[in-house]
Amino acid sequence: xxxPTLADVAELAGVSRQTVSNAVNNPDLxxxxxLARVQQAIDELGYKPNRAxxxxxxxxxxxxxxxITPVQEGTASxxxxxxxxxxxxxxxxxxxxxxxxxxxxxxxxxxxxDELLRSTAVDAFVVTDTYLGEGQxxxxxxxxxxxxxxxxxxxxxxxxxxWVDIDGAAGTExxxxxxxxKGHDRIAWIGWKKDSVLxxxxxxxxxxxxxxxxxxxxxxxxxxxxxxxxGCSAARVMLAEAGPTAFVCASDTxxxxxxxxxxxxxxxxxxxxxxxxxxxxxxxxxxxxxLTSVRQPLEEAAVELVKALEGLLATPSxxxxxxMLTPTLEVRxxxxxxxx
Amino acid sequence: xxxPTLADVAELAGVSRQTVSNAVNNPDLxxxxxLARVQQAIDELGYKPNRAxxxxxxxxxxxxxxxITPVQEGTASxxxxxxxxxxxxxxxxxxxxxxxxxxxxxxxxxxxxDELLRSTAVDAFVVTDTYLGEGQxxxxxxxxxxxxxxxxxxxxxxxxxxWVDIDGAAGTExxxxxxxxKGHDRIAWIGWKKDSVLxxxxxxxxxxxxxxxxxxxxxxxxxxxxxxxxGCSAARVMLAEAGPTAFVCASDTxxxxxxxxxxxxxxxxxxxxxxxxxxxxxxxxxxxxxLTSVRQPLEEAAVELVKALEGLLATPSxxxxxxMLTPTLEVRxxxxxxxx
DNA sequence: TTGAAAGCGCTAACAG
DNA sequence: CTGTTAGCGCTTTCAA
Numbered sequence: 001x002x003x004p005t006l007a008d009v010a011e012l013a014g015v016s017r018q019t020v021s022n023a024v025n026n027p028d029l030x031x032x033x034x035l036a037r038v039q040q041a042i043d044e045l046g047y048k049p050n051r052a053x054x055x056x057x058x059x060x061x062x063x064x065x066x067x068i069t070p071v072q073e074g075t076a077s078x079x080x081x082x083x084x085x086x087x088x089x090x091x092x093x094x095x096x097x098x099x100x101x102x103x104x105x106x107x108x109x110x111x112x113x114d115e116l117l118r119s120t121a122v123d124a125f126v127v128t129d130t131y132l133g134e135g136q137x138x139x140x141x142x143x144x145x146x147x148x149x150x151x152x153x154x155x156x157x158x159x160x161x162x163w164v165d166i167d168g169a170a171g172t173e174x175x176x177x178x179x180x181x182k183g184h185d186r187i188a189w190i191g192w193k194k195d196s197v198l199x200x201x202x203x204x205x206x207x208x209x210x211x212x213x214x215x216x217x218x219x220x221x222x223x224x225x226x227x228x229x230x231g232c233s234a235a236r237v238m239l240a241e242a243g244p245t246a247f248v249c250a251s252d253t254x255x256x257x258x259x260x261x262x263x264x265x266x267x268x269x270x271x272x273x274x275x276x277x278x279x280x281x282x283x284x285x286x287x288x289x290x291l292t293s294v295r296q297p298l299e300e301a302a303v304e305l306v307k308a309l310e311g312l313l314a315t316p317s318x319x320x321x322x323x324m325l326t327p328t329l330e331v332r333x334x335x336x337x338x339x340x
Numbered sequence: 341x342x343x344p345t346l347a348d349v350a351e352l353a354g355v356s357r358q359t360v361s362n363a364v365n366n367p368d369l370x371x372x373x374x375l376a377r378v379q380q381a382i383d384e385l386g387y388k389p390n391r392a393x394x395x396x397x398x399x400x401x402x403x404x405x406x407x408i409t410p411v412q413e414g415t416a417s418x419x420x421x422x423x424x425x426x427x428x429x430x431x432x433x434x435x436x437x438x439x440x441x442x443x444x445x446x447x448x449x450x451x452x453x454d455e456l457l458r459s460t461a462v463d464a465f466v467v468t469d470t471y472l473g474e475g476q477x478x479x480x481x482x483x484x485x486x487x488x489x490x491x492x493x494x495x496x497x498x499x500x501x502x503w504v505d506i507d508g509a510a511g512t513e514x515x516x517x518x519x520x521x522k523g524h525d526r527i528a529w530i531g532w533k534k535d536s537v538l539x540x541x542x543x544x545x546x547x548x549x550x551x552x553x554x555x556x557x558x559x560x561x562x563x564x565x566x567x568x569x570x571g572c573s574a575a576r577v578m579l580a581e582a583g584p585t586a587f588v589c590a591s592d593t594x595x596x597x598x599x600x601x602x603x604x605x606x607x608x609x610x611x612x613x614x615x616x617x618x619x620x621x622x623x624x625x626x627x628x629x630x631l632t633s634v635r636q637p638l639e640e641a642a643v644e645l646v647k648a649l650e651g652l653l654a655t656p657s658x659x660x661x662x663x664m665l666t667p668t669l670e671v672r673x674x675x676x677x678x679x680x
Numbered sequence: 681t682t683g684a685a686a687g688c689g690c691t692a693a694c695a696g
Numbered sequence: 697c698t699g700t701t702a703g704c705g706c707t708t709t710c711a712a
Contacts, residue, residue, distance in 0.1 A: 003460060006691095016700080021691055051461045056704050078622060085410055101437060116437075119390065282415065358684080
């Protein structure tokens, strides 16, 4: 009735338990015929090593912890969904499973880490949202907890942990150049408040592209909350005061807000005023006439993170350089026609 | 350097290892003063029981497995994101963590289950998408694997496992009644193909509400793929041939398609023609002028699933009745004004 | 109420 | 190349 153990397989194959263990973990140590015999016994019984026993012995769980935060209702971004899937897939290929956890206490992200760490439930963590400055990375480093971070060490100075990140500035630069090539010269930026490092980074890409092209930026930048309404009102003000012909936004949420305002003014998104968002959310994909948007290469990020994780767990001492990935641009209707 | 063990705590507290174990698992067995002494030692050392050792001994992992499938790009629904979060939160409160896995082989959902099951990596599974008829439930039951399903046993006949589901028909009925109350009498249905049990169920809610109100339904129903474009073309045909004043859709994706067609015809969603979607996706929440949509009570579902899970693991023999939850309606702009 | 002994299933180390 | 021994950290007897 209960699951077969090493001993069962050993008996059936007529070898010792250790030999079976070797057959599973170091097949090359066995003579071909022994291996075959053991293998057959394994198949016959449907044997799979017991995780708990193996974990206890090897002091590893082959689990990686990922903290998730609540879905932001009313915003367009669902980056997490895609990222989680990619991460699960890639870590599965490397023999790891992903264990999810949330904050036990409302506002303290660290309790969750602490619990899993102290109970040796996971081998490592994948840390996200490092830009929020919650000190997750610093805290983990202090405890010598193995982790890789999706997000560069913004605050953290002399961080010595592997990280993978996506170059937001490159994304907005791509978006802005795209609009410049379409013939726009008054391109507005709708971004987040100044305290958002991510927001400032994305803004810098717009700025760079504009400067490179010798285009004006004064009065063309706005910094607001990440909400549809904020996008609306920012666009209203911008249209009235600066007369832009295109908008680059820090998020799809803001871009949707801009589109609302255009509709309200009887302007056609794309034909009359171009709009580009950020995140390639499902909103961007489905809204009419399709919102051009910067897409983060999350699958790639997952690949790199798992690679870093494997390296970290294999040789904890040596930490490779951070990996910076470049987003792509998904061109859709709101890019509008060529204006030249 | 390494984590403290029972023995460390026992030594510090001057008791036996067993007493420490009891202090953790059966505190009421100890005399108050002993307990206090042990507790202090635990705190002092920051002791947490080692998961692997405990798992090995108790033959439990306190992990529940959840299979996730790729995000559907180009559709509006992101039900999974919200559901996963709720599930992680609720199971955390019950002392369980959620372990994610994907299909190793492209099209075989069972290999993932099999592997986790045979290696005793999880205590139970939460199965979703039972309507797809992949036979997950039947397969798991056959192996006597503990699981609860989010989704009633559609095909499965004499299923004897706990389940929680959301009454889709009640959702569309709610939506349809809402429109009837607004004064609509020609309300069209845009749903999925006939082979979708979920689609047929949702359709039946529309049908029921229409019949109850004595309204005609002939020529007012359409069955298409779940894609924005399909929603567009279905709406085009419907407007031309049946002249409905409102649409109830099986998904937000289809509803968005309908809205595209309205825009194309110069019709105002809400004011001219009402539209209701299903899933309360982020698209529904952000699109202009807000898409009225049926919202699944996923948080509640998670609560019930965890409750069922706890019951199942406590007393595997007795299985309670399935739990059917009722969705709510999120009313937004596309409901339009009162027409009476 | 507390302690001693045994063993869950596995693998690392070493002996043969 | 194969077998023996020991023990990972915990909990479940059972005895004191």
